[in-house]
Amino acid sequence: MKENEYIxxxxxxxxxATPLRAQIALELRGHIAERMSQGQSLEEAVAQLGDPAxxxxxxxxxxxxxxxxxxxxxAAKLVDMGAVIAIGSLFVLIAWLVLPEEMLPxxxxxxxxxxxxGFLVYTITAEHRKGQTIGKRLAGLQVVxxxxxxxxxxxxxxxxxxxxxxxxxxxxxxxLFTDRRQRAFEMxxxxxxxxxxxxxxxxxxxxxxxxxxxxxx
Amino acid sequence: MKTDNRxxxxxxxxxxxxxxxxxxxxxxxxxxxxxxxxxxxxRLTTETNGSLEVTDGTLYPVLYRLERAGxxxxxxxxxxxxxxxxxxxxxxxxxxxLRALEQEWTTFAGxxxxxxxxxxxxx
Numbered sequence: 001m002k003e004n005e006y007i008x009x010x011x012x013x014x015x016x017a018t019p020l021r022a023q024i025a026l027e028l029r030g031h032i033a034e035r036m037s038q039g040q041s042l043e044e045a046v047a048q049l050g051d052p053a054x055x056x057x058x059x060x061x062x063x064x065x066x067x068x069x070x071x072x073x074x075a076a077k078l079v080d081m082g083a084v085i086a087i088g089s090l091f092v093l094i095a096w097l098v099l100p101e102e103m104l105p106x107x108x109x110x111x112x113x114x115x116x117x118g119f120l121v122y123t124i125t126a127e128h129r130k131g132q133t134i135g136k137r138l139a140g141l142q143v144v145x146x147x148x149x150x151x152x153x154x155x156x157x158x159x160x161x162x163x164x165x166x167x168x169x170x171x172x173x174x175x176l177f178t179d180r181r182q183r184a185f186e187m188x189x190x191x192x193x194x195x196x197x198x199x200x201x202x203x204x205x206x207x208x209x210x211x212x213x214x215x216x217x
Numbered sequence: 218m219k220t221d222n223r224x225x226x227x228x229x230x231x232x233x234x235x236x237x238x239x240x241x242x243x244x245x246x247x248x249x250x251x252x253x254x255x256x257x258x259x260r261l262t263t264e265t266n267g268s269l270e271v272t273d274g275t276l277y278p279v280l281y282r283l284e285r286a287g288x289x290x291x292x293x294x295x296x297x298x299x300x301x302x303x304x305x306x307x308x309x310x311x312x313x314x315l316r317a318l319e320q321e322w323t324t325f326a327g328x329x330x331x332x333x334x335x336x337x338x339x340x
Contacts, residue, residue: 019285020281020284023303024277024281026300026301026303027254027277027303028277029300030253030254030255030299030300030301030302030303031254031255031273031277033299033300034255034300035255035273037299048272048273048274049272049273049274049277050272050273050274050275051274054274055274055277055278058274058275058277058278059277059278059281061278061282062278062281062282062285063285
């Protein structure tokens with residue numbers, strides 16, 4: 001295993017909004033280099049740090065997960081839906097301009113289906129890969145597992161099942177009564193939506209430290 | 218087999234005690250002056266002849282917790298060659314926390330010592 005491979009594995013278990021994420025990576029790199037300069041092999045240095053997922057979990061245990069408030073969650077969903085509706089409307093407009101009139105109902109139906117599917121696929125992919133959709137990013141929210149690590153593709157799919165099954169409102173109703181404001185399918189997928197704003201602020205603050213080499217992380 | 222289990226239990230008590238006192242250990246080690254991660258690990262091993270040795274993977278999350286809690290302040294130093302080092306030093310809040318933890322530990326250790334000096338009812 002290369003040094004970067006190990007650090008990448010640790011980072012893969014830390015959500016992007018984890019405070020001081022870049023500093024963690026840099027410090028681990030420095031530590032490995034330090035051990036190697038003392039004559040240890042990379043394997044020995046990495047063994048001292050332990051399993052990457054466990055190490056990331058230990059870091060995350062120091063970051064309290066604050067359940068996302070209701071209003072930003074609703075706002076985030078509206079932004080995402082608004083973006084999809086805007087894109088769909090654009091397609092319908094283009095269809096109206098270029099297609100013959102008899103084809104318009106078909107084009108509108110196709111646009112609705114494409115938008116619905118696109119919304120689903122986008123949400124699943126964005127939450128799995130980045131931990132947030134555009135709406136959640138603007139609202140300062142982050143999707144993580146119950147222990148704070150990034151969610152898997154499977155978890156992301158389960159989270160969105162209520163949308164696919166058209167039971168989103170019933171599912172969302174659960175968030176009113178659960179401690180961590182989780183929807184039913186969030187509990188099922190062991191995921192949560194948390195506030196990322198405080199975490200991002202810490203991350204932004206490190207930009208003032210003049211550590212150019214942190215940028216790569 | 219039973220002896221193996223008991224040895225394992227004793228090791229586990231040691232692990233739990235170490236885990237419970239890690240913050241105190243780290244705060245104490247940097248109370249004499251700023252230090253970076255690797256330095257803290259090696260200092261801990263040397264000053265305790267290896268009996269309080271912790272893995273690097275245990276130490277760094279503790280430093281991270283202390284930093285987030287405001288008990289330590291950090292400073293990065295970038296050498297001309299090599300990787301930047303992150304130096305930790307105690308803040309005022311950290312000094313207060315250290316004193317509180319020392320007090321707690323002394324009370325606990327004293328009580329345990331007194332208890333173990335007395336004869337149990339069964340003996």
